[in-house]
Amino acid sequence: MKLSIDSFRSVLEQFPATSHYLIAFSGGLDSSVLLDLCTGLRERESFPRMTAVHVNHGLHEAAGQWASHCVEVCRSLHVPCRVLQVDASPKPGESPEEAARRARYEALRRLVQEQEILLTAQHRDDQAETILLQLFRGAGLAGLSGMGPVAPFGKGLLVRPLLEFSRQSLQQYATAQRLHWIEDSSNQETAYDRNFLRHEVMPLLKKRWSGIAKTVQRSGRHCAEAQLLLTRAARDLYASTKHPQRDTLLISKLASYDEATRRLIIREWIRAHGKRSPSAAVVQRIVTEAVSAGQDKAPRVCWQEGEIRRFRNELCCLPRLGPFDAFAQYDWEGHGRLMLPGSGWLESFQQSGQGIAERLWNSGRITVRFRTGGERCRLPGRRGRHTLKKLFQEEAVPPWVRQRMPLVCIDDELAAVGDLWVCEPFQGGRSEPCIGLRWVRSFFGPSPQPSPNGRGDKEDSEQWMR
Numbered sequence: 124m125k126l127s128i129d130s131f132r133s134v135l136e137q138f139p140a141t142s143h144y145l146i147a148f149s150g151g152l153d154s155s156v157l158l159d160l161c162t163g164l165r166e167r168e169s170f171p172r173m174t175a176v177h178v179n180h181g182l183h184e185a186a187g188q189w190a191s192h193c194v195e196v197c198r199s200l201h202v203p204c205r206v207l208q209v210d211a212s213p214k215p216g217e218s219p220e221e222a223a224r225r226a227r228y229e230a231l232r233r234l235v236q237e238q239e240i241l242l243t244a245q246h247r248d249d250q251a252e253t254i255l256l257q258l259f260r261g262a263g264l265a266g267l268s269g270m271g272p273v274a275p276f277g278k279g280l281l282v283r284p285l286l287e288f289s290r291q292s293l294q295q296y297a298t299a300q301r302l303h304w305i306e307d308s309s310n311q312e313t314a315y316d317r318n319f320l321r322h323e324v325m326p327l328l329k330k331r332w333s334g335i336a337k338t339v340q341r342s343g344r345h346c347a348e349a350q351l352l353l354t355r356a357a358r359d360l361y362a363s364t365k366h367p368q369r370d371t372l373l374i375s376k377l378a379s380y381d382e383a384t385r386r387l388i389i390r391e392w393i394r395a396h397g398k399r400s401p402s403a404a405v406v407q408r409i410v411t412e413a414v415s416a417g418q419d420k421a422p423r424v425c426w427q428e429g430e431i432r433r434f435r436n437e438l439c440c441l442p443r444l445g446p447f448d449a450f451a452q453y454d455w456e457g458h459g460r461l462m463l464p465g466s467g468w469l470e471s472f473q474q475s476g477q478g479i480a481e482r483l484w485n486s487g488r489i490t491v492r493f494r495t496g497g498e499r500c501r502l503p504g505r506r507g508r509h510t511l512k513k514l515f516q517e518e519a520v521p522p523w524v525r526q527r528m529p530l531v532c533i534d535d536e537l538a539a540v541g542d543l544w545v546c547e548p549f550q551g552g553r554s555e556p557c558i559g560l561r562w563v564r565s566f567f568g569p570s571p572q573p574s575p576n577g578r579g580d581k582e583d584s585e586q587w588m589r
Contacts, residue, residue, distance in 0.1 A: 126285075126292040128167065131160045134284045138273055141171055141240040141280075147231060148175040148204070150193045150305040153244035156293045157285060159300055161242070162200045175204045176234060176241075178227045180211040182219075182309075189305050196303075207234070216427065220315055235277030245270055245283045248290040251336040252320050254343045261403070268347035269340070289336060357391035364388050370396065371437040377414055385410050389438075393429070396440045401426035413438055421522055434521040447527060452492040455531075457484055457558070461491060466527040467564040478557035479531075479538055479549045487533035494530065500537055501547040511540060518543070529562060 124130055146161060148154045164170050177193040179186050190206050197204035207230045213222035235241050245253075250269045257266035274281050285293070297304065313319040328335050364376045372392055377385055389409055390400045400406070405426045413422045413433045424431045425443065432439045447465030455461045461469045469491065473481070499508040515525045520543075531539040538549040541562040551557035 124287055124292070126156070126160075126288045126296045128160060128163045130288075131284065132164055134287065135164075138282045138284070139240070139280060141238055143236075143239045144171050144173040145231075145235060145239060145241045146173055146175045146202075147241060147243045148177050148193055148197070150177065150189050150196070151307060152297055152302075152304045153246060153249075153285070153290075153293055155196070155302050155304040156297050157242060157244040158196070158200070158202070159297075159302055162202060173202055175202050176207060176231065177204060178207045178209055178230055180209055180223050180226060182211055182223065183307065189307075192305055205234075207231075214427075218316075220317065232277040235279040235281075237278045239277075239279040241276055241279065241281045243281065243283050244285055244293075246285045246288050246290055246293055247340055248321075248325075248336050250286055250343060251339040252317055252325070254339050255320060255324075256316060263403075264346045264350040264353060265400075267343060268350050269343035271347070286340075353387070354391070357387050360384065360388050361391040361395065365392065366437060369437075371439050374414060374433070374436045374438060377438070382410055385414060392438075393440060396429070398428045398440070401428070409438070432521070432523060435519065439521065441523070444523065449493050449526065450495075452490055455489045455491055457489045463491065463527075463529055466493075466529060467562060469529055469531070470561040470563065472559050472561065474557050474559045476551065476553040476555070476557060478551055478559040479533075479545055480551035481556040481558050483533060483538075483549055484558045488535075490532045490535070491529050492532065493527065494525065498530065498537060500540060500544060502544055503547045503550045514540075514544070524564075527564070531560065 144161065146154070146158055148158055158175060161170070161173055165173070175193065175197045177190055179190045183189070194204050194206065209226040209230045211219075211223045211226040213219055217225070231241055254267055254269045257269070260266070270283060270286065272283050272286055309315075310318060311322070313322055325335070332338070360380070364372050364380075366373055370392075372388065377388060380388070386403075386406050389406055393400055405424060408424045409431050413424055413431055416422045416433055420433065422433050428443070430441050430443055432441060445465050451464070453461060453463065455469070457471055459470070463469065471484075494511060498511045500511060500514065501508045502514075511525075520528070528541045528543075530537055530541075533549060536548070537546055539545045539560055542560045
């Protein structure tokens with residue numbers, strides 16, 4: 124298909140309408156063509172408001188000049204231009220390409236508001252390169268589907284209206300319109316995978332199969348259709364396997380499926396938690412180490428975005444737990460918020476008839492620490508003093524929560540266990556002013572909520588994963 128304002132308009136009409144287009148504008152050939160097409164369409168007919176957005180990664184010595192070029196081009200076209208500065212430093216295990224892409228899309232994602240559309244200039248050859256790179260990395264159907272023409276992004280949408288056009292057609296359009304664009308010298312460096320594929324591999328493939336970009340793109344569409352059907356099946360399987368009240372997987376139900384189906388369910392579950400799927404090796408570890416472990420085991424499988432733990436009959440998907448000093452002790456004046464690095468924070472509030480007696484709270488020295496072993500608590504309405512280990516087991520508190528549970532002491536005597544229990548000597552009377560506690564966990568979810576008598580009524584008290 125030849126690229127023109129008319130053909131571009133026909134493609135754009137296939138996507139949802141908007142009152143504001145954000146145009147990703149690097150200043151290179153592709154985005155210069157996209158911006159020119161939009162302004163050309165604006166001259167012919169009514170067109171939504173548009174804003175060009177240039178992301179300055181700061182990685183090239185000419186990055187400042189490129190930003191100035193983009194601002195000047197937009198000024199000449201009477202298009203507002205925003206320049207975003209980002210930190211594109213690679214994270215551990217991340218390539219420079221991945222880091223730049225992540226930083227760029229994170230910045231753009233924050234910018235897109237409801238009902239707005241971000242337009243990007245990827246074309247057919249970009250799509251073919253993306254699919255082949257995914258193939259070389261051993262990707263599954265999702266990776267081999269390539270880039271979708273439209274996807275949720277930020278609070279709005281991301282649309283790629285040039286995917287059906289070749290790089291050559293963009294070049295021809297740019298030459299005919301006498302456009303001026305930036306040539307990034309790093310695009311010629313074949314040390315980068317995409318550049319190596321573009322400059323060394325694709326020309327050789329095109330000598331044998333001239334239409335390879337188009338056929339690879341077609342294969343990507345087939346994979347996308349198959350992935351859509353697989354995703355629908357995965358959602359149904361996930362719904363039948365997860366806990367009815369929490370976003371955990373029930374081991375007993377998961378174990379009834381073959382390994383391939385287990386892997387499918389686990390990937391869908393992780394995706395539902397808003398995390399990128401881990402590698403095939405990590406998913407297999409989850410199946411072999413976590414699903415197959417005994418109930419008395421506590422396996423932990425980590426990857427860059429999170430970790431999977433098993434507790435009793437459930438698999439739990441958590442963020443990576445940060446550093447934590449189990450031997451730290453904090454003095455607290457008892458009001459406002461007490462920050463607990465690696466464990467969130469504690470808040471106190473006044474209430475009547477339930478909690479720590481306010482007279483004791485205001486008259487003693489308050490300190491907060493964590494378990495060292497052997498702590499005991501006498502609960503109101505229960506005989507004897509019980510170890511925290513026994514109480515945690517009764518209330519099905521997971522080990523990683525027990526470890527970081529703040530213990531509140533008054534004059535060095537245990538007064539409260541997080542916001543779970545108040546020890547009987549410090550419990551206020553029914554009609555006297557009391558202090559309640561709220562533990563807000565930074566590492567995972569809301570605090571457990573036990574049954575009122577502190578006994579193990581599992582259906583009511585196992586709130587630790589909600």
